[in-house]
Amino acid sequence: MPKLKIEDLARMREEARRATMLREGAGRVKIIVHLGTCGIAAGGRNIMAAVLREIEERNLHDVLVTTSGCAGLCSREPMMTVEVLGQAPVKYVDLTEGKVKEIFAEHVMGGKIAERYALAVGSERAM
Amino acid sequence: MITVNINGVERQVPEGTTILQAARALDVSIPTLCYHPWLKPFGACRICTVQVQRPRGYELLTACNTPCEEGMVIRTDTDNVRQARRVVLELMLARWPNVPVLQQLAAELGVEKPRFRSEFCDEDPEACILCLRCVRICEEVVGASAIGYEDRGIKRRVVTPFNRESEACVACGACAQVCLTHHIKFEPEDYRGKPPEFLLGPNTAIFIPTPQAVPKVPRIDPEACIHFKTNGCQKCVEVCEAKAVNHEMTDQEIEIEVGQILLATGYELFDASVMSQYGYGRLDNVYSALDIERMLNATGPTGGRVLLKNGQPPRAVAIIHCVGSRDENYQRYCSRVCCMYALKFAHLIKERCPEAEVYDFYIDMRAFGKGYEEFYSRVLHEGTNVIRGKVAEVVQAGWSKQDEGTLLVRCEDTLIGRFREIPVDMVILCNAIVPQRDAERVARLFGLSRSPDGFFLERHPKLDPVATSTDGLFVAGCAQGPKDIPDSVAQASAAAARMLATIAKGVVEIDPVRAEINEEFCSGCRVCNALCPYSAIEYLADKNVSRVNSALCKGCGTCVAACPAGAITGYGFNDRQIQAELEGLLAVR
Amino acid sequence: MPYRVHCMVCAGTGCVSNRSLDVRDALEKELRKRGLEHEVQIVTTGCNGFCAVGPLMVVQPDGIFYQQLTTKDVPQLVEEHFVKGRPVQRLMYTPPEAPAPIPKMSDIPFFKHQRLIALRNRGLVDPEKIEDYIARDGYQALVKALTQMTPDEIIEEITRAGLRGRGGAGFPTGVKWRKVREARGEPKYIICNGDEGDPGAFMDRSIFESDPHSVIEGMLIGARAIGARYGVVYIRNEYPLALERIQIAIQQAREYGLLGENILDSGLDFDISVTRGAGAFVCGEETALIASVEGRLGDPRARPPYPAESGLWGKPTCINNVETWANVPPIILNGWEWYSQIGTERSKGTKVFSLVGKVRNTGLVEVPMGITLRQLIYDIGGGIPGDKKFKAVQTGGPSGGCIPAGMMDQPIEYVAPDGKHEARDYLDLPIDYESLTEVGSMMGSGGLVVMDEDTCMVDVARFFLAFTQDESCGACAPCREGTKLMLDILTRITQGHGTMDDLRALEEIGWVVKQTSLCGLGKTAPNPVLTTLKYFRDEYIAHIEAHKCPAHVCRELNTYRIDPVICVERGHGCGVCRRECPEKAIFGEKNQPHRIDTTKCKKCGVCVDVCHFNAVIVE
């Protein structure tokens, strides 16, 4: 290891921020992928993978991804809820990997809800 | 300087003084146990506890190692202090009830009966009370660090490493000296090879050899002094006001230009152990004359009392003359002095042990000096048994109880013609007087020859007894032959007179006999230069001739005989004189 | 693939001994089986403090707290929580008398009342990875100290913050640093005292195991402030895991150039060496510790000179406790105002206590100074198990004292911060250095032993005194002889041979040992005895006069009797006790009441243990 300079410390801190933010449960956006039995059956795992891929590509570290059980709408699976801090959570239904990409760009990054795929706004509190 | 208040008395003390030192300066008494002026304060016993006022109440501190601070208020006599010291002492008495130093302190502090008894109680009055003064002095002052302590808590003990004899110990006895309870003993075993009873004075490292020592000043014994072993200590340097102690001094060889030398190197006593029949060095209570001289001396090991090895006065003493003198196998000459000091011994032993029997074995009683014969008859009247006969041997008696420890002297009593065996407790041998062991070397050093008995040869036994064949070299006393004190003194005065005479004359006449080189004949071959033992002949390079330095030339004539050119004439013994002598000698048939 | 979940598996000594590492391995295998190993990261952390319910795991970011995990629970846990996202109720912590389990760690009362400064990173960082520490603002305080503050400013910051030594004496750290800085002599040393000899205290161990770098950073800042060239971490050899983690941390710090020459190009040269304690309690005392580091026999020496002027190798040395060093970085980073708001008027900041003894939630807690004993024992500790009555609490380990609960009617005078005099009973006493000393105990390292009615105070006093007596170095007479004599007296009392003037002797000897001993060990050894004598004198008298031990702990004083009614009705004279009694002192037939022959009875208590119907009465 080369001898550290002060700047190196700062850089390392930034790099590791992602992990620690996650550990402290702090984040700007929270995405919940519903993986109840029906969700999984409907391909929820692929949606989860897609979401994670998006995060990786954009190298985000303030987006929290968790899973939850069945939301009750088995017919519209796979589903996910996107909740930007301070705004009402939005539930998206009948997702495909492509849709996930669009939602990510418009809502997660742009902050504008992708109406066309949204089912309902402001259902149960996720945060 | 800082001001402190001890028991109400204000006092200025230098920075860094401990409370104990300040108190002692005000002669306020504070008891101490593990404190020792030479050692760094350690604070093991806590007996020196005193009370120091604090903003919120008081604090009990140990006086020996707490430095004074500005404005400190100290009380050494409050109830708390007394109670603390008393209970600490009771705790120690619980463990070591019979240690005198603790009992004495208990009496002072008013502790009647110790209330507690520890499970590890040790009744021994000389128990170790773990004050660690010994360990500290060995490390801080002696610098040998030979002892330490092991284990912890109640099981702590002072030991040498691994409880084995420590090589680091320099046997200086410092630990024994500072031990409060004499738990550490120090016996000077066979010190420097001589049996302890014949030590010349105390065996501490710095001492005055004997009260009559000349000069009467202390001397350092490098073998016993710690400084030479561990480079530590030097307490003597600190305490000597005159700052006269200097460990760096060593024997120095001083060269003094002198005109005349008096050889008064004295004699040595014949080693009687060589004559095994007398058992000197083998049997107890067989002493040589010098040993008894030492014992009779008031400052000697026994303070003048005549004692056997077991400390009892003897019931019978045998004095044997001519041990090694007048003897074919050892010294054929008579040592002259033995008879008289033998009688002196008889007289003194009679005086100091009135009921003791004294037997004196002689061949011929030579009471030759002035008043000597009268002394001899007086000693006879005092009841000394005198037996004429050379003692054959001295053996250890002792097959029966009452013979225990006695000696049997076997001899033939020539006056009554019978063989006798006399039981005695002590035997005194009158050893012969023999030349000093290094007489050979000294003689050669001075170019002096020795008489057949080994003593230095005087120029003439009758006409010039104190001079030697070498001018300016004189001899006196036993170095020239056995003699007693009156004769030695007479000779010494004679020699001194002779020397002073020469000095008074102011001029030294040198012998006319010496060599001289005739420079015309000298061919500069330089044979004579290397020849001369006194290198009195120097070579003059410019004149290419040699020349004799008349002051150095002793006139031996060796060069005269060796000169190929016959250029050197020896005054007093020149060639023509010798030729004439030859002619004279051979002229008659 | 970035991780979305971090499983913080506790790897403190407590949990590791409960096989938390097996749980981790099972978890790893299960995740790989379910193909989740790239989404869920497993992190082994230091001790979280709640040792009573180990092995435990916290799932972040959800903050779900799982406890008493076994390898068998792992498949269900992975299935439910990680695959389906449904936390498993069964494995959560349910506080006593609480209706339902509490999922979130922050809501659990044991954690809620705590305030973490020294243990700020516990459970959140992997102690063996410096990156984790750096991620949580690690070494930022050092950067600030090196670049924006002069050594004097650092010392000023610590002084104004009011940080005091956490080793037990509570000496103001700022004052100590200033004295060492101004002392003459080079090089200067700083020492981290991790000897922690008190039985029942394990806060230093926990700090080393969960967050070793905070200690290193604290020492670096101290070195800068004092101008010290070398640092020594003195750690008990009985803490193998902590030793390993501090050595790894030091090695990593050296590799990153945070130890050695010209650290962070600031010109500071500083390095740390580790010295292992040889197991002597007395080596917790600073001068004995120095002797031990120098390789000499660990004996304390007289002071002055204090280590600040002449310590290690005769040079100025600053010795602080592990917890004290761990407090330094947060103070420097957040400033002294933030720190001085926490705690009481005279004792600032927080204190780590090891809550042990007769309390439900035994473990390690870091609480702000000023918290009351009641909060500590009941709110955090979860009260006394087995509905036994709370009797007393012992603070400060063998050097501390016992504080009774039962003195309700004799409240003590308490001066509140606003100067109002209040009457409070002991339990509501805010804990800080001065308050504990006033009631005869002391803060000490922070050991807090809760005792219930089944504890015999005389036996407790004897236990603690036996410890200090055995650990006495034996150099000074009062401690060496005094503790031994007091121990013999106490043993006699517990065997029923005590007399009344034994009590006076205990007080007298106790006073002398406390006043005149050379070092801290001796000065505090009598505290347990003196405080139990002061507050529980009646128990001593019971032992002496009535020859009875109220708590039935001192066996020689107990008498055993079988209740005939219970024996027959409930036990039908089963005879289990008759068979098990080693002395064959119990007689009786089937369905008949059994009887104990008191002459033969050796009072071993086996019958009490084997009887299922509690028919044996102990008086």
Added chain:
Amino acid sequence: MKEQERFEPRIIGFLCNWCAYTGADLAGVSRMKSAPNVRVLRLMCSGRVDPTFVLRAFQLGADGVLVAGCHPGDCHYQEGNYKALRRTLLLKRVLRQFGIDERRLRLEWISASEGEKFARVANEFTEEIRALGPLELTAALETGPALELEEVRA
């Protein structure tokens, strides 16, 4: 040979002053009987004995020459006796050339205390010379055997 005509050898004794001469004196003082044939010539040191003196002595009719000095190491002048030893050994060869029997020249170490030794040497030497008979030097000169150079050098 009748009593009075018995050949009385004439022996010259070169005695060193410090040892040999004193030894001789001691012999006298101790009343030891020794042959009067040795006619004593005192020199400061045996080193002073010049080979020519010995030759001169033989020439003047001496039948034997005794040179007596201190024991090696005892010499009052340190090394005189060593020089005498060297010269005597060489001189013995020269005597052979002159046809003089080398036993007529004898070197002895006699210390001041060896009076008895001086007497013994004197008696022995006298008998030895008596056995050799008188030294007719002039006759020997003519008839003496001529020595080869090598023999001299050996």
